[in-house]
Amino acid sequence: MRLAIISDLHIGYERFSDDALLQARRALEAAHADADAVLIPGDIFDNRTPKPEVIASAMRLFREFSGMEWTAKPAEAGEPGARAPIVVIPGTHERRAQDIENPVSLLSIAGFVVDASNRRATLEKDGEKVSIFGIAGVSEERFGEILSKLNPEPEPGAFNILMFHQSLYELLPFSDTFLRMDMLPKGFDLYVCGHIHGRVEKKLHGSDFLIPGSTVLTQLKEGEQEGKGFYIYDTSSRTFSFRYIDSRKFVLIKEDASNRSALDVRHAIEEKVKGIASSSNSKPIIRVEITGKLREGSVNLELQPKRIAEELKDTAIVEIGSKIDAEEIGKDAEAQELRSGKLKDMSIKDYGMELFLENLRKKGYTLSIKPSDLFEVLAQEGSSRDKAISEAIALLYSSFPSASESMESS
Ligand SMILES: [Mn+2]
Numbered sequence: 001m002r003l004a005i006i007s008d009l010h011i012g013y014e015r016f017s018d019d020a021l022l023q024a025r026r027a028l029e030a031a032h033a034d035a036d037a038v039l040i041p042g043d044i045f046d047n048r049t050p051k052p053e054v055i056a057s058a059m060r061l062f063r064e065f066s067g068m069e070w071t072a073k074p075a076e077a078g079e080p081g082a083r084a085p086i087v088v089i090p091g092t093h094e095r096r097a098q099d100i101e102n103p104v105s106l107l108s109i110a111g112f113v114v115d116a117s118n119r120r121a122t123l124e125k126d127g128e129k130v131s132i133f134g135i136a137g138v139s140e141e142r143f144g145e146i147l148s149k150l151n152p153e154p155e156p157g158a159f160n161i162l163m164f165h166q167s168l169y170e171l172l173p174f175s176d177t178f179l180r181m182d183m184l185p186k187g188f189d190l191y192v193c194g195h196i197h198g199r200v201e202k203k204l205h206g207s208d209f210l211i212p213g214s215t216v217l218t219q220l221k222e223g224e225q226e227g228k229g230f231y232i233y234d235t236s237s238r239t240f241s242f243r244y245i246d247s248r249k250f251v252l253i254k255e256d257a258s259n260r261s262a263l264d265v266r267h268a269i270e271e272k273v274k275g276i277a278s279s280s281n282s283k284p285i286i287r288v289e290i291t292g293k294l295r296e297g298s299v300n301l302e303l304q305p306k307r308i309a310e311e312l313k314d315t316a317i318v319e320i321g322s323k324i325d326a327e328e329i330g331k332d333a334e335a336q337e338l339r340s341g342k343l344k345d346m347s348i349k350d351y352g353m354e355l356f357l358e359n360l361r362k363k364g365y366t367l368s369i370k371p372s373d374l375f376e377v378l379a380q381e382g383s384s385r386d387k388a389i390s391e392a393i394a395l396l397y398s399s400f401p402s403a404s405e406s407m408e409s410s
């Protein structure tokens with residue numbers, strides 16, 4: 001069976017929402033032309049509670065592809081019966097606090113995809129069986145516990161795939177909460193992961209381990225300059241290849257301003273941006289990182305980020321990454337860490353969770369409410385600060401049975 005592995009579509013990503021939808025479509029079109037089935041290991045949506053128009057755009061897209069003829073079929077009826085062999089799980093961006101519906105489950109309820117969250121989904125083609133054990137994205141500190149609870153095992157007589165959406169320590173060595181790769185269960189013929197927005201090809205327990213990266217640019221980090229696309233994996237030859245899709249070009253320019261005049265730096269940036277744009281099909285996204293200290297007496301006015309971006313707006317989408325004044329940057333070491341890419345491919349959400357856990361540890365947090373659940377409540381999108389805090393307090397109070405009982409009885 002030929003499987004297209006497409007990940008992190010981020011439909012609804014506000015900054016480049018047209019790109020997200022268009023590039024998701026291109027990936028699905030190429031997959032339909034060349035594969036028997038599709039696997040999507042998370043982050044179909046950019047948000048766990050997308051606006052109705054975002055849900056509608058994804059519904060239309062998946063309705064179209066689920067209505068097409070596919071050469072493989074789901075072996076069991078989904079909810080209420082997916083016809084198309086498009087097997088999915090929710091990722092970090094769709095993750096919600098408790099066992100409540102997420103936007104990926106809506107696509108499954110509509111019958112457009114097969115949701116393999118914490119269960120096995122099976123695909124069939126000409127007597128060949130491909131079994132996919134999916135694990136819905138969870139906060140990193142809980143992944144080990146979920147794995148041992150679910151205890152995924154390969155199914156005899158099938159080609160077995162483990163599909164999940166997590167950070168792994170070997171790929172992102174930032175936190176001890178990230179699972180080590182060798183802790184993943186053995187015996188699967190292929191391991192498929194989402195979450196990381198750049199491509200990863202590795203071997204695990206003697207099998208291939210693949211992360212296709214996102215189909216849309218989201219972070220403007222150095223590693224995102226390679227083209228976007230997806231994998232095609234052939235289960236009979238056990239080989240894979242990467243398929244590029246037509247995607248908006250992203251280039252990072254590093255400009256050393258040391259001892260130069262602001263005007264000189266600005267002209268150099270403009271030249272580079274125009275050069276890149278002239279070889280692009282569509283307007284490229286260009287991030288400029290200026291380092292160093294300008295020549296004494298040179299006026300910064302020429303290097304105002306907004307002004308440069310505005311002047312080049314018909315040529316490229318330009319973002320100036322760092323503050324021009326090097327001394328200014330030094331004042332805020334934490335912000336500088338974030339800017340200088342210490343985070344690499346770690347998501348802001350994961351980083352926020354890290355800081356949160358570290359602070360809880362320092363304060364000696366011992367309550368029974370899982371820190372990750374508390375974090376989800378506090379990090380709710382679209383919720384006001386006061387509302388998030390009052391919900392978090394309500395959650396914390398729920399961990400004291402005697403207190404809440406006495407409150408109810410009064
Ligand atoms: Mn993602």
